[in-house]
Amino acid sequence: MKALFINPPALNLEKQTREGRCTQSSSFWSLTYPPLSLAQIAAEISDLTAEQYGFDFSVQGVSQDQALLKLDNIHADIAVISLGTPTVRGDLLFCKKLKMYKPSIKIILIGTHSSFYSKEILELHPEIDFVIHGEPERPIIELVKSILRPQIDQETIKGISYIHNNELYENKELHLNTNLSQSKIPRWDLFDLNNYRLPLRGRKFLLISPQRGCPWKCSFCTAPLYSGQSIRTRTIDSIISEIKYLKATYNISDFLFWSDTFTANKQFVLELCEQLIPLNINWVSNSRIDTIDQELAHKMYLSGCWILTFGIESNNDKTLLEIKKGFTHKEIEKGFNAVKSSNILTIAHIIAGLPGESPRDFINSYKVLSQMGFDFIQPYLASPFPGTALFRQLKSSRKEIDVYEEYSQEKTHTQNIEWQKTFNNIKLKCFFRVKSIVFLILCAVKSSYVFRRNKNY
Numbered sequence: 001m002k003a004l005f006i007n008p009p010a011l012n013l014e015k016q017t018r019e020g021r022c023t024q025s026s027s028f029w030s031l032t033y034p035p036l037s038l039a040q041i042a043a044e045i046s047d048l049t050a051e052q053y054g055f056d057f058s059v060q061g062v063s064q065d066q067a068l069l070k071l072d073n074i075h076a077d078i079a080v081i082s083l084g085t086p087t088v089r090g091d092l093l094f095c096k097k098l099k100m101y102k103p104s105i106k107i108i109l110i111g112t113h114s115s116f117y118s119k120e121i122l123e124l125h126p127e128i129d130f131v132i133h134g135e136p137e138r139p140i141i142e143l144v145k146s147i148l149r150p151q152i153d154q155e156t157i158k159g160i161s162y163i164h165n166n167e168l169y170e171n172k173e174l175h176l177n178t179n180l181s182q183s184k185i186p187r188w189d190l191f192d193l194n195n196y197r198l199p200l201r202g203r204k205f206l207l208i209s210p211q212r213g214c215p216w217k218c219s220f221c222t223a224p225l226y227s228g229q230s231i232r233t234r235t236i237d238s239i240i241s242e243i244k245y246l247k248a249t250y251n252i253s254d255f256l257f258w259s260d261t262f263t264a265n266k267q268f269v270l271e272l273c274e275q276l277i278p279l280n281i282n283w284v285s286n287s288r289i290d291t292i293d294q295e296l297a298h299k300m301y302l303s304g305c306w307i308l309t310f311g312i313e314s315n316n317d318k319t320l321l322e323i324k325k326g327f328t329h330k331e332i333e334k335g336f337n338a339v340k341s342s343n344i345l346t347i348a349h350i351i352a353g354l355p356g357e358s359p360r361d362f363i364n365s366y367k368v369l370s371q372m373g374f375d376f377i378q379p380y381l382a383s384p385f386p387g388t389a390l391f392r393q394l395k396s397s398r399k400e401i402d403v404y405e406e407y408s409q410e411k412t413h414t415q416n417i418e419w420q421k422t423f424n425n426i427k428l429k430c431f432f433r434v435k436s437i438v439f440l441i442l443c444a445v446k447s448s449y450v451f452r453r454n455k456n457y
Helices: 036-044 064-070 088-101 112-116 118-124 137-148 223-227 236-250 266-279 294-302 317-322 329-340 359-372 389-396 417-431 434-456
Strands: 002-007 016-019 022-025 051-056 078-082 106-110 130-132 160-164 167-171 206-208 254-257 282-287 305-313 345-352 376-381
Touching: 002 036, 036 051, 036 078, 036 137, 064 088, 078 088, 078 137, 088 106, 106 137, 112 118, 112 130, 112 223, 118 130, 118 160, 118 167, 130 137, 137 160, 206 236, 236 266, 266 294, 294 305, 294 329, 305 329, 329 345, 329 359, 345 359, 345 417, 359 376, 359 417, 376 417
Parallel strands: 002 051, 002 078, 078 106, 106 130, 206 254, 254 282, 282 305, 305 345, 345 376
Antiparallel strands: 016 022, 130 160, 160 167
16 A cells, blocks of 8 residues: 655645644744654554655645646555645645546545534545544554455544445544554654754754643634543653654754643653753743743753743733633733743744734733733734634524635634734734844844755755
């Protein structure tokens, strides 16, 4: 069996991250994540497939037809394709073209959008053979085995949907990987790692998944739809072994610890950081502002952490309660002060247009967080991603929800022009903060240097 692992090109040729709960275009930091899920799936089914090919067309700046030409000489049996909510129309169009181009190939979709809309997608798009619900590795292992051995009953496979003989079969029970420490190292060799570089530093980086799952219930987040609510943590030895392997194999020393909330377990992070110190690496991660203290931040800095991102969303206690964020302004201030003295750069993510919040509240959140001292502030518009509580709120006020509606974090979904103007205004303010300007200038200089260096090679 030959397998393709594809991040499809966006119709507007924008770079896209399609990774679990994160489906968005490249930020103004010009950061696009390497396709961890595709590389992980490839590793997990490597024993079942004779040949594997990975294509992140999204970062290559090619059109859909150009992408198909690159697949011309590969006679694959299956194609695993990432589907994003902001790009759903183009992604499904690419699947249709691929099926026309290669009629015998079986197309398997992964991602939160197809997880939620599996029935509609399968009924509207006969070119799609299977949809995976949530984390894809365990279901795809069983699915590939069933394709290789037709006597295996696909109805018993957890976490897949498909149509057979005009009948829909759905098993939406998440088939989560309960032993992450036994996971294989992702097949990064299938992708051109030169496409993924950190802003400012210009160096190649990779994602490492130390844990999965999130117990919090933020109304706008798709994390539970993909990875469930129970936190599953890898052993520290398995993480350290992976880092050593990636350093030796790809000469990479910069990493993004990709998890729903990296600092959920303080003791785990403290012990991991102790083991990271001798490795001399640089890393970034996300965090909840109420799960970090001065001791933890200092240890993270000593082990190589240089940026922490925080989903603050709002500084308004009423709004935070409405979206079930689980902390207050006082905890935001306390958490930030704990990190402030650690020399770790901080990024605050804020959301415009959340339920119960006015444009004035959003503007005030920006002002307070800016005055508090966050190094960078990244604004988004509230986006009702399918499967979230925010989506259900929107659905209750509308007769129909369009499976093709491309919800994104850059445009309003409430037809409220004032919100769009407010968002655009704050985005400009974030962009033109002194720290942001210096940061972007350094990014441009560094990128130019990296380009010239690679060209000489």
